[in-house]
Each structure stands twice: as C-alpha cells, then as structure tokens.
Amino acid sequence: MKSPHKILVTGATGYVGGRLVPYLLEKGYHVKAISRSLKKLEGRSWAKHHHVELCEVDVLDKDALCKAMEDCTAAYYLVHSMLPGEKKFRETDKDAAMVFRDASRTSPLKRIIYLGGLGANNEKLSEHLQSRQEVAHILSEGPVPTTLLRAALIIGSGSASFEILRYLVDRLPLMTAPRWINTLCQPIAIRNVIHYLLGCLEHDETNGKTYDIGGPDVLSYRKLMEIYAEEAHLRKRIIVPLPFLSPRLSSYWIHLVTPVPASIAKPLVEGLRNKVVCKNKDIEAIIPQHLLSCQDAISRALERTKTNTIMSHWTDAGKIPPFEWGYEGDPQWTGGTLLTDRRVIEIPVSSSKVWKVITKLGGKNGWYHGNWLECQRLY
DSSP states (O other): OOOSSEEEETTTTSTTHHHHHHHHHHTTOEEEEEESOHHHHHTSTTTTOTTEEEEEOOTTOHHHHHHHHTTEEEEEEOOOOOOTTOTTHHHHHHHHHHHHHHHHTTSOOOEEEEEEEOOOTTSOOOHHHHHHHHHHHHHHTSSSOEEEEEESOEEOTTOHHHHHHHHHHHHOSEEEEOGGGGOEEOOEEHHHHHHHHHHHHHOGGGTTOEEEEOOSOOEEHHHHHHHHHHHTTOOOOEEEEOTTOOHHHHHHHHHHHSSSOHHHHHHHHHHTTSOBOOSOOTHHHHSOOOOOOHHHHHHHHHHHHHTTOOSOOGGGSTTOOOOSEEEEEOOTTTSSOEEEEEOOOOOSSOHHHHHHHHHTOSGGGOOSSOGGGOOOOOO
C-alpha cells in the first residue's frame, strides 16, 4: 500500500500527464491532478477515482501552487507552453518554472520529476530544446532535488510528433524535405516514457540526477518515415532533401498537410536539425524494462489510432475548451482524415433570449469571427 501523501501532477490534461495519472492510481498512489481548467480534468476517465483530487491551478499563480503543494511529497513537472497561439512559449515556460521552483521552497515536497528534451549544450540548439534545458536548470536551482529525464522524439498515438509523421507519410507519396531529414535521433515509445517516470518515483537513487531516455534504435528521420510507411502498409515513399527549405517554410507545409498548426510545427521542425541521441544510459540499469523498437512503437500507435483508443492527444493541452465528443476517421470519399469535434457551452439564460441573439447574426450585423469569408449574395 502506497503512502497517503499525494503525488502532484502538473499538466494533468496534457499528452504525458493524461497518461501518467491513471498509471499512478493503478499503482495505489494518491494523486493531486492540477490544470488550468477544472472542466477538462472532470472529463477524464479517471476523474472520479477515489484516490484522485482535481484542482484548478495556473502554474503562474504562486499562491495557488503553494496551496496545491501543501500535502504532496513529490511532484511531476509536465508543463509546456508551446501551444497554438502561444508566441512567447520560451518566456512563459521560464516564468512558470521559476514560480514553481519558488513555491516549492515552503512545501513538503521531497522530489520533483521533470521530463525535458535531449540535446548537447555545446551545440546551437533550437529554441524549443533551449527552453527545455532552461526549465531543467531553473528547477534544479531550487531546494527540492529534481530528477531530470531527457527524451528525444516520443512515439505514441496522439503525440504531436507522431501526428506530423503520420499525416506527412500517409498523404505524400513524394515529398521534399530539409536537410534535417538525415539527422540522427533516438525515439522512445510513450509507454517506456511512462514507465521511467513511474520508476523514478520508486527508486530513491534517481533523486536529483539527470538521465537520457531513449529506445533501442538510433536512426535518421528519413528511416523513421520509411518504417512508418512499411508499418502502415503504404508504398515506398520518395523523399527528396532540399538545402534551401527553412524551418519556417517546412512548418507552413506541415500546417497545410497536417492538423498541427505552424506555431507548434516550427519549433519542432527547428529542433530536428539537432542530433538527439542518448549519452547517459545509467537509467536502463536502475529501471529495467523492455524498450520498444521504433517499428513496434509505430505499430502500436497505429493500432490505437485505427481503433480510436487514444488515451491522450496533443490537442488536450492548452486553453482549448473541453470537448463533449470527438472522433477521427478516414471516410473513403475524402481520401484523408475527417475530424468531428463537438463542444457544448452551458448558458444560464432562457432559450428565448439566446434565440434573439442568434437571429441577429450575419448580414449587416456581421459574425463573431471571419466576416471576410462571407460571400456576397447574388440577385
């Protein structure tokens, strides 16, 4: 039986946090899950578990964080501000990390576990990877010992990186790509990431240490695309590297071809120029597990995508309102992906008052958004 003290999970509605919480509960831990949106938390399958407490907390609010930490002995820091519409994610991430570090000074926390990114300090890192390292440095400066896990590309159904890979290879039998297509990386399956995160909580010797985590394969992004095509039973894709394709142009291309917006694609694409391979593999001896190959990880992710059994998705994070129901499918007549996303907002007024507002929409009164899209009537 685990300690009654709670484990604080920040970013509990995010891609990694949304998968970590149910595994913590399964192992008997008491969890305090925090997010900026209580409604989003309440929509999770584990929200009514008797060992979970849901709290609406903004990580930039020090007082709210201090209160959330009051009865917690360990914390997972899984906050990332690289979201749609967030232009200054690096500054926001730094501010959030400093607030969290300062709040922890008066807390009963005995350890913090943070998931960051791989990348050598002596290289010119992308802004995304620099941000991950800055957050790691800020948290490590605090009084609470911080375990730093550094990962490269995470392969799993619903992750932003996997969705970019999936849509690009699915839709483009012939594609042009920047030179980074030949950069080496060491991807890791999301289930292996979760196992390491859980393991750090149960192995005291990891407290305050830094570890690189990755799967068994070191390969280029070109090879990763080839493996995906094979696992998805697609014809061999033709990839033509072009030296003049910039991260900005590549991100706009991803924006057009995939559901991932340019604001997220650009930082990710910039990071692909950096070689991200594990150098410190000490954690493999401390927390042994079967590391999935890229082939197995992609196969499992595809299976979950096809059967619509995705535990968490990159779109879960951020200020996007909670959805009532969503489904991704591939209708034959489109040749692509149809996304149905239904959302409900409760308004505490009578239906007659709402209807009066609705009947005034459009025409000379205009719309709440995209008036320039309205076509002129033909008489």
